[in-house]
Amino acid sequence: MKKIFISILSLGIVFSCGKTEKKNTAEKADLVKEEVKETETETILSVSDAMMENAVIYEANIRQYSEEGSFNAFTKDIPVLKQLGVKILWIMPIYPISTTKSKGSLGSYYAISDYSKVNPEFGTIEDFRNLVKTAHDHGIYVILDWVANHTGWDHHWIKEHPEYYTKDKKGNITHTVDTDWTDVADLNYDSKEMREEMKKHMMYWVKEEGIDGFRCDVAGMVPIDFWKTTTEELNKIKPVFMLAESWEPELLANGFDMGYAWDTHHKMNDIAKGKANVIDWDKRMKQIDSLYTKEDILMNFTSNHDENSWNGTVKERMGNASEMFAALSYVAPGMPLIYSGQEYDMDKRLLFFEKDTILKNKGKFFTLYEKLGKLKNSNPALHGGKKAASYHxxxxxxxxxxxxxxxxxxxxxxxxxxxxxxxxxxxxxxxxxxxxxxxxxxxxxxxxxxxxxxxxxxxxxxxxx
Structure with a gap:
């Protein structure tokens, strides 16, 4: 078998998992306070348990955030995000996009042609470095979206190392099985050389560009042992924050600090539509207690780039319940996410493969997120992580x-x-x-x-x- 997939648990079954100690907990526990080292050129932040307890995370869609769609345009608004209590910036993929077999006129951020460069559509590497420095100067961590499951068809590995990829019965490189991801080529994790190259690229962004971790795309489709060993190596450079686009407890026991609260999100949608009620919410809270350790963190959200573009805006999915669920995402156990535009009452599906723009008109949600951010940052009763507040x-x-x-x-x-x-x-x-x-x-x-x-x-x- 090419990959060791994590077993998917039936959503209706609640079971108890072992209290496996997460790797690197000891190292991170030593950093109870944020260590800020000032140099002449930059502010260096170290990921700490204190940050994980009271953070708000923001998903930055650079292409659609502004008319310009650039690093520089986004960087100007970092002080605004600090007002919202944001402590972690998750930046959607910034790398050059493959044009072979691409979708739409601009292609998908997740069809990467080079892991070591930035997309010229967004600006230069110097522009990106300024974004990271500005974020750090405001006490905000930066994590990059990392796509380890596949590359675009223009990636140089296709010609130079075809053995890095999955092949069909005819010996042709193929896209990921059972998906419509025809614009990407599936990577073969039986290749030790490919694993090593992937790890080296991730280490580059932490060591040379000063980022603070990764949001890992379809993390459950990549073998756990890759994440475990790679995270161990990254943490030797500096403690990093790792977010898995997945919910499986095994990932949180093997290198990841936070996973997606997918089932919580689905319960919100169902309650808003009258398909579920408070009893179902209570069952979900009990399920979380059985599946995860006390120090595990799940990301709460009412939207993200996938939900917005493919399943509808918050207004479409949640209607008049939108504000209540936004507040609940902050008060319930977990770390709340703001997706680009939500702070401006965005009520449109952003185009994914084309240029689109978020209109920045402050409405009720900017003020709401500002107040909720202050509460999350400052009130210990809403803190999570190693010494999480209780839920009754x-x-x-x-x-x-x-x-x-x-x-x-x-x-x-x-x-x-x-x-x-x-x-x-x-x-x-x-x-x-x-x-x-x-x-x-x-x-x-x-x-x-x-x-x-x-x-x-x-x-x-x-x-x-």
Whole structure:
């Protein structure tokens, strides 16, 4: 078998996995505080547990972020992202794009022709270095999107090292089986030489260009042992942050710091459409407890580049529940993601293989993300990672319709209440206390058996006074 694929678990089955210690935890635990070393030319950040506990991650689509579609245009807005509490920039692939068998007029970011260069469409390597330096100067880490499963058909390995690729029965290089990814050629991980070259390229970006880690595309389609050994080597250069575009616990036990909360995202979509309810959300929270260790982090999101372009905008998928689910992505366990344009109330599907542009008009979501970012950054009750805040369900008289839970850590407490239906509801909550509504600033008293009334999709974030 060419690849050792991770087994896909049935979504309905909850099982307990061993509490495997993640590699490099000891090294990262020593960095409880961000180490910032000042030089004449740059600020060097080291990934730390402290960052992982309270970070907001931002997915940067350089091509579509501005009319110019360049590194420089994006770099100008890095101070704006800091306002939103962003601590990690995930930059979609920046490498030259293959033109052979490409899709659309510009091709896919994920059909790479050279892992060691930047796409001239975005600017120069000096422009990219300035982006990294600017991010670091603002206390923001930079991770690059890495595509280890395949290359574009223009990659020099195709002619120089055809043995690096998967071949069909006729001996021809082929795209990844059971996909429509015809614009890319599938890599063969039986090749030790290819593995070594792939690792060297990743090491280059960390050692020479100062990036802080990688978001790894279709990570579950690449053998786990490659990720494990490669991450060990990267961490010898400096501690890195590794995000897997996958959900499997095995990956988080073998080099990755964070995975995708795909099932959480799907539950959000289903609840918004009336296909699921709060009981299903509660089951998902229990499933997370059984599948992952306490220090594992999952990325919460209401959109990303795939969801936006292929499955629809947040408004299309979640309708009037969009704001409530945005807030929930910050308050629930995990790290919240903002995809380019969400902070500007973007309600269009960005073209994937063509030039498109995000319109930057500040609406309700910019202010909302700014407030939520401050809360996530500063309140220990929402922190994750090695010493994650606890999550406790709170009972209500409408447990299938009203989501109520509290997060606690170090004498800090945050409560989330939400009507997860399109109907106005009256309900009681089995809890009491005096709180501050975080978004409105008003004082709120909760008394057991006292009726509360929430309009459709209404939510409140309450802070213990």
């Amino acid at each position: 369900k709170i009972s209500t008289s409408e447990d299938d319709k009203v989501l109520a839970f509290r997060r606690e850590k170090d004498n800090h407490q945050v409560i989330f209440l939400a009507n997860m239906t399109k109907e106005t509801l009256k309900f009681t909550i089995e809890y009491e206390g005096v709180f501050q509504d975080y978004l409105s600033g008003e004082s709120v008293g909760i008394i057991p058996n006292e009726k509360l009334q929430f309009s459709p999709w209404q939510y409140r974030i309450l802070i213990k006074k």
